[in-house]
Amino acid sequence: MSHTQAESVIKNIIREIGQECAAKGQAVAETLVAFVVKAVVLDPRNGFNVDRTLTKDDVQTLIKLCVDRLLDTKSFSLETIKMQVYFDMNYTTRDEFLDEHHRVLESRLAPVSREITDSRARSAEELESLYRKIVSYVLLRSGLGSPTDIKVVREATAALQSVFPHTELGTFLSLVKKDKERQLRELTMMVTGIRLFNKDCGKGGEGIDDLPTILKEAIPATTKHIDSELQSSQDIIYKYTALIEDMDGKQQNLINLTQLKEALFNARQHEVLLNIILSNVITSAQHLEMMDKQYGAQMEQLKATVQSKTAIPTAQVYPLFISLSKLWNSFQDEIVSLSVLSNMTANLQPFLGLHEELFPAHVIQPLVSDITVKSDEERIKESTGSCTARKWVQYT
Structure with a gap:
């Protein structure tokens, strides 16, 4: 079977699984189905041979296994997969996310920009309308107030007039499109x-x-x-780990050991993903500290430049306004980034719902009351200590 044919078969399998789940009242995303298909095929317990073409019976077995797994409302493994799929689909590196965010902003501004750069205004009324559009563009691009707020518009118009009076419109209209776009960006930063x-x-x-x-x-x-x-998940992790160690090898247990292990993996997954998010928030904190200092220094330099001066060369002051604007854009980026990270943190929580349902605190707590519950740090310390002791014995 060619690669193209194999892809077609897999797509058909994914589609059929999705349809069967939907028919049973459960809508599932194709990405999740694909993830489950891969997990089922690669699980040696299911008996699939990845080196040979799937038979019709194999396909039907695969579909049934996947549908059963996707419809299992008591499966920690499925919730862990869902958590991973959600994270993979929504998380990107900080730079990638901000690049995408800026692309989206540019696409939203494109119609406004095009209306300005394509203008052929001639009459006084048309020129006045064009100027108002430039003010609106500046406000939309800067994100500093609404273009429908009269006070904001007046303030932005006054700032624009100080660097780009109405008399400059003729020169602006004579520029080629790219130069107009560049000037609009520069005007936004100066305003x-x-x-x-x-x-x-x-x-x-x-x-x-x-x-x-x-x-x-x-x-x-x-x-x-x-x-x-994190502390909540780690508390669960430490208790589950202690319980699994205590239950392992025993003939009879009050709770399902396999299910408890799957629950542990679920909590561990949550811990790992939260740590990734937390590292991004810490990076934001570091950026904020640096930007705040730069912004304060830039503002002081600007004040020193314009203080007690009635006339200042534009070549001297305009770059300072532009630098101030760029720093403010960085603050805006941090706001957006932090919002996304906060939302992701909240959206991971539902994937932990089974813990309270299947292993509530009133069930787990009595089971761990007579055993030692250790944190990861304690286990690492014990492990390191025992290794050190063994080395000492070896060399004495």
């Missing part, structure tokens, strides 16, 4: 820098949130929440 500077001086800032302060409060709160989630 943003001016408005941020005015806000800091107490002379404006309508509709501008205090992002540094928001982040300084949100990052510790997010870290605290993730730590709490």
Whole structure:
């Protein structure tokens, strides 16, 4: 069977599994089905030979096994797979996510930008309309207030007029499209820098949130929440591990050992994914500390430049406004990134629901009351200590 034919067979199997699950009242994503198919095929207990073509009987057996597994509402293994699939589909590296976020913003701005760059305004009325569109574009791109808020529009218009008066529209219209787009981006940064500077001086800032302060409060709160989630999962992990050690080898147990092991894997998976998210939040905290210092220094430099001066060369002050704007964009990126990480943390929680249902605290706690429950750190310490002791004995 060719690679193309094999892909076609697999797609048909996935589709049929999805249809059977749907017919039984359970909608399942193709990605999840594909993950389960792979897990079932690779599990040696199911007897599939990956080196030969599946027979019709193999296909029917595979479909039945997958459907049964996907419809099992008491399966920790399935919840662990769902958790992994969710994470794989939603998590990317920080840089990849921000790149995608910026691409989405650009695509949303494209129609507004095109309307401006394609304009052939001639009359005074048309030119005034074009100028208002540029103000709206600047506000949308900067994210500093709503273009429907009159106070915000007035403030942005005043800032724009200081660097791009109406008389410059003729020159703007004579530019080629790419140069117009570049100038729109530059105008956005300058207007943003001016408005941020005015806000800091107490002379404006309508509709501008205090992002540094928001982040300084949100990052510790997010870290605290993730730590709490981690501690809950680790508490479960340590108890399950102790129970499994105690039950292993015994003829009779009060709870299902295999199911308990699957529950342990589920909690471990949650712990691993939370640690990945937490590392990203810690990175955000480090970025915030660095950006906050840079922003403060940039603002002070700008104040020193314009202080007690009636006329300042544009070549001297414009780059400072642009730098201020770029730093603010970084704050905005951190807000978006933190929001995504918080949502992911919350969305992992439902995959732990079976713990309370199948192994509630009132069942587990009595079972561990007479055995020693150790943390990972304690186990590592014991292991390291025993290794050190063995080495000492060996060399004496």
